[in-house]
Amino acid sequence: MKKTHQVKEKMRAILVDVIDSRTPKADAEKRLIEMENLVNTYGGIVVMKAIQKRGMPDYDTYIGKGKLDEIIKMGEEIGADILIINNILKPKQVFNIDEALVKVNMKSWDRVDLILKIFDKHATTTEAKLQIELAAIKHMGPRIYNMGIDLSQQAGARGTLGGSGETNIEIMKRHLQGHQLTLLKKLEHYELINKGHRDRRKRQNFQSVAIVGYTNAGKSSLLNALTGKELYIADELFATLDTRVAKIYIPPETHSEDGTYIPGREIMLSDTIGFIQDLPPDLIQAFKSTLAEAISADLILHTIDINDPDVFEKIDVVEDILKQLGLQDRKKMYVFNKVDLLAHRIVFEDEEQVPEMKREGGLVKAGAYASHMLGWTDHKKHSAAAKLVLDLKKKYKEFQPIFVSAHQKVNLEKLIKAIDKVV
Numbered sequence: 001m002k003k004t005h006q007v008k009e010k011m012r013a014i015l016v017d018v019i020d021s022r023t024p025k026a027d028a029e030k031r032l033i034e035m036e037n038l039v040n041t042y043g044g045i046v047v048m049k050a051i052q053k054r055g056m057p058d059y060d061t062y063i064g065k066g067k068l069d070e071i072i073k074m075g076e077e078i079g080a081d082i083l084i085i086n087n088i089l090k091p092k093q094v095f096n097i098d099e100a101l102v103k104v105n106m107k108s109w110d111r112v113d114l115i116l117k118i119f120d121k122h123a124t125t126t127e128a129k130l131q132i133e134l135a136a137i138k139h140m141g142p143r144i145y146n147m148g149i150d151l152s153q154q155a156g157a158r159g160t161l162g163g164s165g166e167t168n169i170e171i172m173k174r175h176l177q178g179h180q181l182t183l184l185k186k187l188e189h190y191e192l193i194n195k196g197h198r199d200r201r202k203r204q205n206f207q208s209v210a211i212v213g214y215t216n217a218g219k220s221s222l223l224n225a226l227t228g229k230e231l232y233i234a235d236e237l238f239a240t241l242d243t244r245v246a247k248i249y250i251p252p253e254t255h256s257e258d259g260t261y262i263p264g265r266e267i268m269l270s271d272t273i274g275f276i277q278d279l280p281p282d283l284i285q286a287f288k289s290t291l292a293e294a295i296s297a298d299l300i301l302h303t304i305d306i307n308d309p310d311v312f313e314k315i316d317v318v319e320d321i322l323k324q325l326g327l328q329d330r331k332k333m334y335v336f337n338k339v340d341l342l343a344h345r346i347v348f349e350d351e352e353q354v355p356e357m358k359r360e361g362g363l364v365k366a367g368a369y370a371s372h373m374l375g376w377t378d379h380k381k382h383s384a385a386a387k388l389v390l391d392l393k394k395k396y397k398e399f400q401p402i403f404v405s406a407h408q409k410v411n412l413e414k415l416i417k418a419i420d421k422v423v
C-alpha cells in the first residue's frame with residue numbers, strides 16, 4: 001500500500017514511580033495517573049507502568065538493577081522508546097540508566113525532563129522559551145559537568161575546543177555558565193519591560209488580581225469568561241506558560257437606599273502557568289519573571305477544579321508553591337471551578353443567584369428527592385456533591401470560597417462583585 005504521508009509514531013513510554021514504604025497504594029496510583037497525563041500531554045503513550053516500593057533509592061540506578069533489567073527485557077518485548085522515572089534523579093543515576101538502556105535503543109527521562117519537554121512544546125513567546133532554556137541548563141548542566149563524556153568527545157572530535165591542560169568538560173561547563181548568564185541578562189530585560197507595564201498600571205491606579213492554581217484547573221477559561229479574551233484553553237497540562245493580562249470591567253452602581261452613585265472601574269486580571277506537585281524549585285526560580293505578575297498582585301484568585309478527586313491535596317500543593325514564592329500572606333480568594341460537572345442544582349440550594357436555578361424556581365426548593373424523581377441526576381451524587389461543597393465552604397471559610405463554572409458562566413457576576421469588594 002502506498003503511503004500518502006508519513007505518520008510519526010507516538011513515543012512509547014514505560015513509567016516507573018519509586019515510592020517509599022509509607023506512601024499508600026492509592027496515592028501511588030494517583031501519582032502514576034498524573035504522570036500518564038503528562039506523557040499524553042507531551043504526545044506520547046504509556047505502554048507499561050510500575051510502582052516500586054523502596055526504603056531508599058538505589059545509589060547507582062535509582063530504581064535498582066533488578067528493576068532496570070526487567071525494564072530492559074520488557075522494553076524490548078513491547079517496543080518502548082523511553083523509560084520515564086517519576087522522581088528527580090542524580091546525574092550519575094541518569095548516566096548509568098542510559099548506558100544500560102542503549103542496547104535496546106531506549107533512553108531515560110526523570111520527572112523534570114518530562115515537564116521541561118512539555119514546557120518546551122507549549123512555549124510560544126521568546127520570554128517563555130528563554131525561561132525554559134534556563135531551567136533546562138540548571139537541570140541538565142550538572143549531568144554534563146559530571147558525566148558529559150559524550151558531549152566532551154564530540155567537542156573534542158570537532159577539534160575546535162581544548163586548550164592546554166583544560167579538559168573538554170571544563171570547557172563545556174564554562175560555555176554553559178556563560179550561556180546561562182546571557183539567558184539571565186535577556187530575561188532581566190523582559191523583567192524590566194514587564195515591571196514597566198506593572199508600574200504604569202499602578203500609577204493609573206489599576207488594582208491587579210492574579211489567577212493561580214493547579215494545572216488544568218481552568219484558569220485560562222476563567223480569565224476568558226471574565227474578560228471576553230480568547231486565550232488558549234486545552235485539556236492538557238501546562239497549556240499556558242506565559243502571563244496574560246486582561247481587564248475586567250466593574251459596572252457602575254447606584255445605591256438603592258441613598259442613591260449614591262459609584263462609578264464603574266477596571267481591574268487587571270492575569271493568568272499564568274499552572275502548578276503541579278513536586279515542581280522542582282529550579283523550575284519555579286526560572287519562571288520568576290513570568291510569575292512576577294502574580295507576585296505583585298493585590299489579590300490572588302486560587303482557582304480549583306472542584307471535580308478533582310484530590311481537591312484537598314491539590315490545594316495544598318498550590319499553597320506550598322505560593323509559600324515558596326513568598327505569597328503566603330497575600331489576600332486570597334478560593335474559586336472552585338467546573339461546578340457544571342457537579343450536580344449543582346442541589347449544591348446551590350442555599351444560594352439563589354445561580355441563573356439556571358432561577359429558571360427552575362420552586363422546583364429547586366423541593367430538594368434532592370424531587371430532583372431525583374424528575375430524573376435530573378442521581379440522588380447519591382447530589383448528596384456527595386452537596387457535602388463536598390459544604391466541607392469546602394467550612395474548611396476554606398477565610399478565603400471566601402465561591403463556586404463557579406467558567407464554561408456555563410455560573411456565578412461569575414458574584415465573583416466579580418466579590419473581587420470588587422476585596423480590591
Ligand SMILES: Nc1nc2c(ncn2[C@@H]2O[C@H](COP(=O)(O)OP(=O)(O)OP(=O)(O)O)[C@@H](O)[C@H]2O)c(=O)[nH]1
Pocket residue numbers: 213214215216217218219220221222232233234235236237238239240241272273274275337338339340341404405406407408
Ligand atoms: N466542564 C467544565 N470544563 C472546564 C471549565 N473550565 C475549564 N474547563 C476545561 O478544563 C480544561 C482546562 O482548562 P484551561 O482553562 O486550559 O485550564 P488552565 O488552568 O488554564 O490549564 P493550564 O494552563 O494547562 O495550567 C479544558 O479542557 C477546559 O475546557 C468549566 O467551568 N467547566
Ligand SMILES: [Mg+2]
Pocket residue numbers: 219220221232233239240272
Ligand atoms: Mg491555562
